Amino acid sequence: MVTTTKDRILEEAAKLFTEKGYEATSVQDIAQALGLSKAALYHHFRSKEEILYEISLKALWGLVRAGEEAMAHPDPEEALLRFMEAHARYFEENYPFFVTMLQGIKSLSPENRAATNELRDRHEANLRNILRRGVEAGAFRPVDVALAGRAVLSLLNWMIRWFRPGSPKRAVEFARAYHDLILRGLKDGDPGAQGA
Amino acid sequence: MVTTTKDRILEEAAKLFTEKGYEATSVQDIAQALGLSKAALYHHFRSKEEILYEISLKALWGLVRAGEEAMAHPDPEEALLRFMEAHARYFEENYPFFVTMLQGIKSLSPENRAATNELRDRHEANLRNILRRGVEAGAFRPVDVALAGRAVLSLLNWMIRWFRPGSPKRAVEFARAYHDLILRGLKDGDPGAQGA
Numbered sequence: 001m002v003t004t005t006k007d008r009i010l011e012e013a014a015k016l017f018t019e020k021g022y023e024a025t026s027v028q029d030i031a032q033a034l035g036l037s038k039a040a041l042y043h044h045f046r047s048k049e050e051i052l053y054e055i056s057l058k059a060l061w062g063l064v065r066a067g068e069e070a071m072a073h074p075d076p077e078e079a080l081l082r083f084m085e086a087h088a089r090y091f092e093e094n095y096p097f098f099v100t101m102l103q104g105i106k107s108l109s110p111e112n113r114a115a116t117n118e119l120r121d122r123h124e125a126n127l128r129n130i131l132r133r134g135v136e137a138g139a140f141r142p143v144d145v146a147l148a149g150r151a152v153l154s155l156l157n158w159m160i161r162w163f164r165p166g167s168p169k170r171a172v173e174f175a176r177a178y179h180d181l182i183l184r185g186l187k188d189g190d191p192g193a194q195g196a
Numbered sequence: 197m198v199t200t201t202k203d204r205i206l207e208e209a210a211k212l213f214t215e216k217g218y219e220a221t222s223v224q225d226i227a228q229a230l231g232l233s234k235a236a237l238y239h240h241f242r243s244k245e246e247i248l249y250e251i252s253l254k255a256l257w258g259l260v261r262a263g264e265e266a267m268a269h270p271d272p273e274e275a276l277l278r279f280m281e282a283h284a285r286y287f288e289e290n291y292p293f294f295v296t297m298l299q300g301i302k303s304l305s306p307e308n309r310a311a312t313n314e315l316r317d318r319h320e321a322n323l324r325n326i327l328r329r330g331v332e333a334g335a336f337r338p339v340d341v342a343l344a345g346r347a348v349l350s351l352l353n354w355m356i357r358w359f360r361p362g363s364p365k366r367a368v369e370f371a372r373a374y375h376d377l378i379l380r381g382l383k384d385g386d387p388g389a390q391g392a
Contacts, residue, residue: 021302023219077383106217131382140382147373148382150358151351158350177343185381186327186336186344187273 006044008034010058013051014096022052022100022107052104053112059094059101060119066090067126076134080152081179083130087156088175095165102160124149152182202240204230206254209247210292218248218296218303248300249308255290255297256315262286263322272330276348277375279326283352284371291361298356320345348378 012033016025027048031041045051066089070082091098105116128149134140155178163171208229212221223244227237241247262285266278287294301312324345330336351374359367 021219023217080382134382141380143377143382144373147370148377151374151377154351154354155347157357158354161353162346174343177340178347181339181344181347181378181381183382184337185377185383186276186330186339186379187381 005036005040009036009041009044010051010055011096013048014055014100017052017055017100017104018096022048022104027051049107049109049112052100053108053116055097056101056104056108056112056116057119059097060116060123062094063087063090063098064119064123064126067123071126071130076130076137076139077183079130080134080183081176083127084152084156084175084179085172087153088159088171091156091159092163092165092171099160102157124153127152148182152178155182201232201236205232205237205240206247206251207292209244210251210296213248213251213296213300214292218244218300223247245303245305245308248296249304249312251293252297252300252304252308252312253315255293256312256319258290259283259286259294260315260319260322263319267322267326272326272333272335273379275326276323276330276379277372279323280348280352280371280375281368283349284355284367287352287355288359288361288367295356298353320349323348344378348374351378 009030013025013030016029016033020029025048027041028038030048030051031038034041045054066086067083070086071079073079073082101116105113108116128145131140131143131145131148135142135145156175159171159174163174165171205226209221209226212225212229216225221244223237224234226244226247227234230237241250262282263279266282267275269275269278297312301309304312324341327336327339327341327344331338331341352371355367355370359370361367
């Protein structure tokens with residue numbers, strides 16, 4: 001795969017936005033880090049906000065695709081595990097894009113935010129779909145799937161606050177531990193012995 | 197209680213930091229919103245960062261106290277419920293202070309961050325203490341209390357991303373629903389019938 005100037009701009013911008021924050025990073029900072037002139041950068045993107053939007057779209061599309069591969073598994077418990085693993089793995093492997101996307105939403109224009117919200121909602125709908133299948137199949141309790149879905153995404157997304165790539169433990173390992181916790185709860189002594 | 201100029205500055209600053217972000221808010225913006233001169237404001241605080249630090253300290257002390265009141269309950273399950281309710285209630289009732297504190301940590305100086313981290317760690321240690329008591333009493337499974345505590349705080353803290361004060365449903369109601377979910381899990385059909 002060829003890395004274009006456009007790709008390089010997105011990668012460098014995502015890194016700077018993650019390190020310094022979107023507001024504190026200027027187009028000049030991005031151009032300088034790449035050894036480009038501001039004019040050369042504006043040849044590819046009209047504004048800093050457009051760069052943020054492209055990064056967010058890329059991150060969300062990748063996340064949605066990873067989630068949809070996971071949700072294809074017929075067993076709801078296994079599909080949920082794979083969905084959580086996929087989300088955590090995508091986060092770790094695309095750290096600057098993912099963090100920029102999650103932190104940058106509030107800085108997008110209303111139109112661009114609508115487009116990213118649609119993808120975010122699609123990812124959440126996919127997760128609810130897994131939970132609904134589980135409830136219908138009797139694998140899960142009749143929980144409020146909106147609430148349970150939000151809980152799962154809270155666990156995974158809050159990782160941007162404490163997890164750093166390159167830590168001894170992989171993000172996907174935390175996702176597995178969270179899956180076990182959310183599945184069995186704090187009280188359940190022997191889940192294998194129970195029916196639905 | 198008398199509202200001092202200092203209090204008014206903190207309140208207005210917390211509101212502006214929450215709405216516009218810390219980086220995008222200037223000392224001039226805060227002074228202007230209060231009808232003060234910049235010089236008058238600098239009479240009370242040496243810098244914008246000092247304002248952020250005072251807000252963060254206030255928010256964290258309030259949160260720690262609310263959590264410590266909750267953890268005093270002898271029953272671990274009830275203590276956990278009260279802790280989660282107290283955290284969510286404190287968040288909703290002190291929204292601008294809470295959001296500023298959670299979002300502002302990265303903008304604090306290393307020394308000030310060390311002081312706020314200490315309080316944050318104390319709050320988390322209190323939660324782990326409840327969980328450990330529950331495990332020791334056989335009320336909870338022998339879970340990893342660090343992981344389970346982090347999960348509980350992820351659920352509660354991620355609320356800054358989707359919950360807005362004045363919504364039809366109170367934050368504390370979501371905390372109760374999360375408590376039920378984290379206690380019973382997705383799979384547990386009849387927790388009342390089980391031993392530890």
